Amino acid sequence: MTERIQEFLRDRRNKGLDVEPCLVVDLEVVRDNYQSFAASLPDSRVFYAVKANPAPELLAMLASLGSCFDCASVAEIQMALAAGATPDRISFGNTIKKERDIARAFELGINLYAVDCAAEVEKVARAAPGAKVFCRILYDCVGAEWPLSRKFGCEPAMAVDVLDLAKRLGLEAYGISFHVGSQQRKLKSWDRALEMAAAVFRDCAERGINLSMVNMGGGFPTKYLKEVPAVVQYGRSIFRALRKHFGNQIPETIIEPGRGMVGNAGVIEAEVVLISKKSEADDVRWVYLDIGKFGGLAETMDEAIRYPIRSRHDGAEMRPCVLAGPTCDSADVLYEKMPYPLPVTLEIGDKLLIEGTGAYTSTYSAVAFNGFPPLKTYHI
């Protein structure tokens, strides 16, 4: 929570504009985060994962700092271009693409594509002839708070065949990618993934395919309630792993931070709509906010991400509460299995500050479910 955000929220309240929840992102924090990534991993190109927060002001600032962009759709590619990135600084990093979208991206000048199977390679070969492709390998994501499933990537042995096919179809078999799982607090995760990547490099070399690049994905954490290692520690750990597994032939590398780039730059201000109990004897209060899973807090699914929450009563006695959103959908409960401690003096109408909400919030918010408007966002 920065001074600038506090001042912005104060001003918004004074103007009486605080009638709906809002997200405020401090772009100076994003700038610091970008510079930490660039300084801690000086030999890696930074491809910001646009899906984490695609606000035009944020993309424009990152573009001006020299960032590249990992995009998952034609619309995201167009946003990155509009922000000032040239096509050589953009990847189409989704392994699941329509052939006509690949063709459109190719027309826009995009030359770097993710694949994880033969059918996707065939699409890229037809729609983006001669382009560079990297093959995503599966990774189990142990230690990640928001793990990614088996949805993306293939077994390393299959990656060799996929890249071999790419080469035979006239594409440039460029490299390997992996993602260690989002909000990954284990520094060691990249070590094991890089070991797998190095093995694919060797197997490919034996088949005459010389790969050049390892895309080490995102996963860099942001601070919620638990402490997380600093970016510089990730940088050192990754560099050691690259040395260990690639010796003096370290390939070109890319990182794709999303959450780690923007998470701690944002704060959501929400309002307490109702505080109630389910029976007189109940000692757990239900606290209903004007924001929930459909208003941007979708990552509370399975109570995976636990945000720090502040109020004007900080310092008062705390008691566990069930925290829920305002919509008429019973899935719209944020924390129940593990109730959330909130001040006993909390009242209806109080504002709550939900911290660490710069990533994966604004674009998760529904357009008009139950008539609630999408989350208002300000980038300052």
Ligand SMILES: *Cc1c(COP(=O)(O)O)cnc(C)c1O
């Ligand atoms: C979502 C995504 C990222 C960003 O992940 P974070 O954990 O937010 O850093 C990076 N790369 C790819 C391919 C992604 O899909």
